[in-house]
Amino acid sequence: MEIPITTTEERILEAAKKVFHCKGFDGARMQEIADEAGVNKSLVHYYYRNKDNIFQAVFEDAFSSLIGKLNEIFFSDLPFTSKIETFIGYYITFLSQNSYLPLFILNGLYSKPEQIKAMLLKNHLSPERLMDQIRKQTREELGLDVDPFHVLINILALSIFPVVAKPLIETIFGFSEVQLNQFYEERKKVVPEFILNALKNYEK
Amino acid sequence: MEIPITTTEERILEAAKKVFHCKGFDGARMQEIADEAGVNKSLVHYYYRNKDNIFQAVFEDAFSSLIGKLNEIFFSDLPFTSKIETFIGYYITFLSQNSYLPLFILNGLYSKPEQIKAMLLKNHLSPERLMDQIRKQTREELGLDVDPFHVLINILALSIFPVVAKPLIETIFGFSEVQLNQFYEERKKVVPEFILNALKNYEK
DNA sequence: CTTAATTTTGACCACTTGGTTAAACCGTTT
């Protein structure tokens, strides 16, 4: 019997998230957002002047939710091995529970690449520092001299792609919801192992 | 000075590909397809009754172009190691030259999952046979007892994701077109090595 | 050449879209 004390503005943003995440910018309808929030369509325009504005708000929210945790984990003082395990575990859980997010973000990056630079500053993401961090740790802790960028992209690919490809796995391989979740659960062990094995065998 | 002898229907389909690949189903406009093909909008309806039909034609074409080569490579009689090298090499080239394709397909799978089953038959894709093939080869040639599904998803992830994430790499990491192509070129060596190293170290 | 079939076009339509605007609502302050 909890009464959620949310402002109308917040309710609209929540509704906009639902609609944009599932249908994308072009597929989303201002009317549907209003309905989902239980308010008049004009109210959506009252708080967020137009479709672009409210989309940007939703996109920023989604982007931050992913980048924030990445920063937190990779700039912690964990050993590299733990970072990978923590990262994969967290992202597979988070993404599989928000399976529309990654594709939504990728589409957003394709269609509105301009809006991003500002957000990078806002989220304090510094690619160079991230690369340095990975290079340093793989060198000192694992004795490797690998290209940190390839390593990072590999980590992201192995964590994100299986979630983005969810409908592919469902339809082509006929996985049920239960089987899929079990698959994601397995990957929390399989993927870190896979990555660390791959690095272990690198020619120094 | 070659005169391309294409039927109007083919010209329309080509135009539809361009538009749908870039803008997706909701973003695409029948008028834009007609303009791109240099014909009247009604002609598009004349050959493909409605938007759904022409989208399906485009989607099938895209899907086949990816699945066909996958089948060809994985059911060839190459050793597993060569299959991986061949597959990665081919897909990174093909996808980076058609960088809108993978995201287009993923979006299509999300929004129109029904249409796919028929195409699976049409493309003779048999997931079970594919899994058996991978299981058999990893066992006999590499002496491994790994889950072939995780292996396949890892291969796909490492090949496809970096292309899907192209705008991410461009905007966040500030890669130029040239740098990106060099990056993809590197990956044709890095990724097979990464995968084979990972498998090599697997506990039997 | 005439006719018939096919291909292409322009005009049109019902409907949806994002967005505007003026009026109504409502709690607070005078």
Next chain:
DNA sequence: AAACGGTTTAACCAAGTGGTCAAAATTAAG
């Protein structure tokens, strides 16, 4: 109770949207 600010609504609009249709242009057949 009147006046005021922020909030919410209904009615409306111009610009598209996918789709239709009958007529024109082109090609094929007799």
